[in-house]
Structures are given as structure tokens and as C-alpha cells.
Amino acid sequence: MIKQNLSADAGFHPGELDVQRKAGVQEDAARMSRMLEPVELSGGIAGFLADRTFLVITGRDPSGRLWTSPIVGPPGFLDVRSATTLAVHARIPAGDPLHGIPVGQKLGMTAVEFATRRRVRINGLVVASIDDLLEVEVEQAYGNCPQYIQQRLLTQDDGGRTSAQDVRRGTELSADDIDLIRSADTFFLGTVNPERGADASHRGGPPGFVRVDTDGLWWPDYKGNNLFNSFGNLAVDPEAALLFFDFPSGRTLxxxxxxxxxxxxxxxxxxxxxxxxxxxxxLDRLVAGRALGAHETRHLAYPRNPALTD
Known part of the structure; x- marks a missing residue:
């Protein structure tokens, strides 16, 4: 196990500051900058994590490629071991692109409770990755607003996990992949900063807000908390990883x-x-067909999703 002092990563980095300036929200962002200071996993955040069953992580596979992946487990699988240590008691299955995730890298995470539209973002350093344990030394942990979270109830599946042979790996979207993207009301965006590490961010909107055309896929940016964590990362490093779901069936892309x-x-x-x-x-690479380990049983759209304009 390795340890590292992460406090030097507090505050906005140049990419975030640049996007805030272009968007004209520097003053609004500055008022929220304390959210990015090193925190302790105590009080409300620890209580929230203790009851969660759904986590999304962004990190690099053993070859160095960036991916965003879901982890599902029973309440308690997110274990706050200390004020700065989070243990994830779950195995990343062989069919997942982040199976065998290496230690020593900075990981981005978002824990979501879809039923109540609540989420917490966590960033830190992977210090252990062994079988069904992923341990992270936490640098940042803060809540995000409920905007654009579609209210849904997920039920965990009792069936077996998807094997490495059950997924499709490739470089081109299939017709089914395109249909899934075009019907999605939710996806997760993984980005990275060369010095700060990875970030996992929720994106939501009405079905169809992610478009697919001959040049690839794209989506409009909505008004949010003005921190621009994801866009700030993209301003300095274009690497990105997207994660889509077919929530009723549990299929992932x-x-x-x-x-x-x-x-x-x-x-x-x-x-x-x-x-x-x-x-x-x-798109450079894709992995399709992995089972999420849960499926949707109820769904209610976010009531203030922007209308599609094309």
C-alpha cells in the first residue's frame, strides 16, 4: 500500500479558470472554491456513502487508457475507514475495461442516489487494488446539486456477472449502440488533468440530448455549478471516457x-x-454489453430538463 500527500491539489487549476473566464462566471466560481479544499470524510458525506449502492469511477486501465465504469454493491460496500480513506468492497469484473485497475493513479468517483437525486463527487489516489477491495486516499469530496438527475429506482440483480467473453470490444459504434446513446437521458463523463488526475461527472437531460452524426457524438452543455471541473480538464487534456446505460436491462456501453x-x-x-x-x-475504443448488476424498476424524468432545440 502506498500513501501520498494530496493537499497540494486544492483550488482551481488553469483549465478550470480559463473556462470560467470564457463563460463569464469567475466571481460565482470563486465563491464556491472552498468546495475543492481537502476535506474529511465525516458527518453527512460519510453517512451518505454508507447507504449507497451505486458508484461510478474514472481511471486508467493497465495499458493507460482512460475509462469510466460502474460499480454496484449492497449498502455498506462503500466503507469510510478514516477521515481520508474510502474502501470500495466490490470486485471489478473481468468484462469491465477497468478490471485490474493499477494502484498509484488518481481516481475520480461519483456516488449517486437516483431515487432522491443526490450525488457526491470524490477524487483521490488508489492505494490498494486487490480482488474485491479498492482503497482510495481521498483528496476532495463534495456534494453536487440535483440538477438533471432522472429519478429512478434500481434493483440489484441476483444473476451471474458478465464474463470477459460476453462483451464486445471495438472501434466503431453498432446500430444498437447508436440507439442506446440516442435514447439515453443519463451518462457519465470521465475526464483527466495531467497533474490533478481523473474526475467522474454525471450528465443528464431529456432522451435525445446526446446526438450522433457522421462526425461522432455530441451534447450541449447545461448551466450548472460554474466550477467547470470536467470542461476545465478538457481545456488542457482532451482525453475523455463516456459511460451509457440501458437501465431497464442493465446493459452498459x-x-x-x-x-x-x-x-x-x-x-x-x-x-x-x-x-x-x-x-x-x-471515439477510439469501446466496450459494450457488460451487465451493470442492477436494473431499473421505476423512472421519473427530471422535471426541468431543457427542451431539445433541433
Missing amino acids: HLSGTTQIEWGEVGRAGDDGRTGRIARFS
Whole structure:
């Protein structure tokens, strides 16, 4: 097991500051900058994590490629061992691109409770990765607002896990992949900063808010907390990993590639959030067909999803 002092990573990095400046929200972001300071996993955050059954992580596989993956477990599988240590008691299955995730890298995580539209983002260093244990020394942990989280109830499956042979690996989207993306109301975006490490971020909207065209896939950026953690990372490093779900069946789609931020006229076609920003993703690799380990039994759309504009 390895230890590292992570306090030097507090505050906004240059990419985040640049996007905040372009968006004209520097003052709003500055008022929230204390959220990014080193914290202790105590009080409300520890209690929230103790009851969670769904976690998304962003990190690098043994070859160094960036992926975003889900982890599902019973209440208590997210174990706050100390004020700065989180243990994830779950095995990343062989069919997942982050199976065998190496230690020594910085990991991005988001724990979500879809039923109550609550989420907590956690960033830190992987210090142990053994069988069904992933241990992280936490640098940042803070709650995000409930915006764009679709309310759903997930029920864990009792069946067997997907094996490495049951997934499809490739470089091109199939017709089923495109249908899944175009019908999605939720996905997770993984990004990375060369000095700070990875981040896992939730994205939600009405079905169809992620478009697929001949140039790849893209989505409009909506107004949020103005921190621009994901877009700030993309401003300095275009690496990105996307994770889509077919929630009723539990099927997943992992995409790894690059994302570019495009700034343009506010309110143009496709600018559903009226921010002038869209993100355009180019695919390098995909892993499709892994079972999430849970499926949706109830669903209620977020009541203030922006309307599609094209």
C-alpha cells in the first residue's frame, strides 16, 4: 500500500479558470472554491456513502487508457475507514475495461442516489487494488446539486456477472449502440488533468440530448455549478471516457476517446441549455454489453430538463 500527500491539489487549476473566464462566471466560481479544499470524510458525506449502492469511477486501465465504469454493491460496500480513506468492497469484473485497475493513479468517483437525486463527487489516489477491495486516499469530496438527475429506482440483480467473453470490444459504434446513446437521458463523463488526475461527472437531460452524426457524438452543455471541473480538464487534456446505460436491462456501453469544447452562438440549433457550449466526442475504443448488476424498476424524468432545440 502506498500513501501520498494530496493537499497540494486544492483550488482551481488553469483549465478550470480559463473556462470560467470564457463563460463569464469567475466571481460565482470563486465563491464556491472552498468546495475543492481537502476535506474529511465525516458527518453527512460519510453517512451518505454508507447507504449507497451505486458508484461510478474514472481511471486508467493497465495499458493507460482512460475509462469510466460502474460499480454496484449492497449498502455498506462503500466503507469510510478514516477521515481520508474510502474502501470500495466490490470486485471489478473481468468484462469491465477497468478490471485490474493499477494502484498509484488518481481516481475520480461519483456516488449517486437516483431515487432522491443526490450525488457526491470524490477524487483521490488508489492505494490498494486487490480482488474485491479498492482503497482510495481521498483528496476532495463534495456534494453536487440535483440538477438533471432522472429519478429512478434500481434493483440489484441476483444473476451471474458478465464474463470477459460476453462483451464486445471495438472501434466503431453498432446500430444498437447508436440507439442506446440516442435514447439515453443519463451518462457519465470521465475526464483527466495531467497533474490533478481523473474526475467522474454525471450528465443528464431529456432522451435525445446526446446526438450522433457522421462526425461522432455530441451534447450541449447545461448551466450548472460554474466550477467547470470536467470542461476545465478538457481545456488542457482532451482525453475523455463516456459511460451509457440501458437501465431497464442493465446493459452498459463504455466509450474511450477525446472530447473538444466548441463555443458558439447562444441559442443555435442543438444549444438546448443556451450556454453557447457543446462538447464533441471522437471515439477510439469501446466496450459494450457488460451487465451493470442492477436494473431499473421505476423512472421519473427530471422535471426541468431543457427542451431539445433541433
